[in-house]
Amino acid sequence: MAIDAGIEHPPIVDLSNYEERKEEITAQLMHAATTSGFFYVKNHGVPQDLIDREFEVNSRYFKLPEEVTASLPQVNWAKHELLGHEPCNKVSEGVVREGHFKWWDTHKVADSAYPEEKLVPGFKQTTKDFMGAMPNVYDRILSCFALGLGYPEGFFKEASDVRDSDNYSVFVVNYYPKTEGITWKPDTNRITPHTDETLVTLLFTSPGSAGLELAAGKDGKAVDSQQGHYQVESWHPCPHIPGCIVVNVGDSLQAWSDGVLKSNYHRVRMPKPGEPTGERYSMGYFVWPRYKDIIQGPQKKYPGITFARFMDVKSKGFGYTLSPELEVFEDAQNRNVVLGMPIVSDGIAAAS
Ligand SMILES: [Fe+2]
Secondary structure, three states: OOOOEEEEEEEEEEOOOOHHHHHHHHHHHHHHOOOOOEEEEEOOOOOHHHHHHHHHHHHHHHOOOOOHHOOOOEEEEOOEEEOEOOOOOOOEEEEEEOEEEEEEEEEOOOOOHOOOOOOOOOOOHHHHHHHHOOOOHHHHHHHHHHHHHOOOOOOOOOOOOOOOEEEEEEEEEEOOOOOOOOOOOOOOOOEEEEEOOOOOOEEEOOOOOOOEEEEEEOOOOOOOOOOEEOOOOEEOOOOOOOOOOOEEHHHHHHHHHHOOOOOOOEEEOOOOOOOOOOOOOEEEEEEEOEEOOOOOOOOOOOOOHHHHHHHHHHHHHHHOOOOHHHHHHHHHHHHOOOOOOOOEEEEOOOOO
C-alpha cells in the first residue's frame, strides 16, 4: 500500500512511454497484482475530456423517468441478458431507502439498450467512444501480465478481443443516489464483498466518491483462504485519485496465473460520518475472456474450465442460476467465499 496525502491506497503505476518502459511497468504491475491485486494506472491514454463527458451523459441518463428506463431492455442474470437497465438493487429493504442502479452495454448489437437520442442527447455516441477507448488501456496491462507470467506477450489479446463474437466484455455504469436523510444499519454495504470474474476490471470513479474498499489479510496483503473460508482482517480504502483508473485482477486472471495474481475481495460501503452524501457515479469496464476459453495456468493449479462454465458457477454463488447443470457445484457454493476460483474438483472447492 502506498501513502498519498495521508491516505493509504494501492500503488499507482504510470503507463506513460509504455514501449520504452515496458519492463519497469511490468515489474510494478506484477508487484501490485501479487500482493493486493489492486492498483491505479495514470497516464493511461483515455482523454480526461472523454471521461468527464461519459460521467455527464450518465448523470443525465439516470435522471430519466422510471417509465423510460423500464421500457429499455432489462438486465436479467437468470437469462444471461446483460444489456440495458438494471433497476434499483435495494441495499437493505425497509432499512435503507437507497438503491444502486446500473446500465449495461456489451459491444454487441446493443442499440436497443440505449434510450432515444432526444431523451439523452449524446449518450449513445459518447458511450460508444468511451468503450472504444478501453482496449488501448487493458491491452497494455494484460501484455505486461503475460510477460510477467512467462507467457508470450500477446497471450491474453485473443481472449480479450471484443471483436470476437464470443467475447462479451461488459461496460457498466453505476448510480448511487444521495444518502442525505436516510438511515442504515452500521456496516451496511452498497455492494457486498465479492471478487470479479474478469481478467481485469477498470473502474472510473468521480471526485468526492468514497466507499470502495479492498480486503487485506494479516500481513496487509491480499486476503487468503483458511480451510476454504474467507477471512478479512481489515478493509482498505481505494479512494478516487484524479487522473487515475482503479484496476483490479479478476478470477480469470488469477486462475490463468495459477494463483500468482490475486483476485481480491472488495466492497462498496455506505458513507461514514463526514463523508460525502451526495449522488455517486462510477463506471466499470469488465474485461472478460471468451466464453469458450479454457481458463487454466501451466501448473494446472485449478481444474481447467471454460469461462462459460465458470460464470455458471460464479453466478450461482451470487444467487443467480444461468444453467441447469450445477448440482456438482452445490458443495462449492457454500464455500464460494474462498479467495480464488470457486471451482470444484470431485466436489471440493479449490482454494488458492
Ligand atoms: Fe467488483
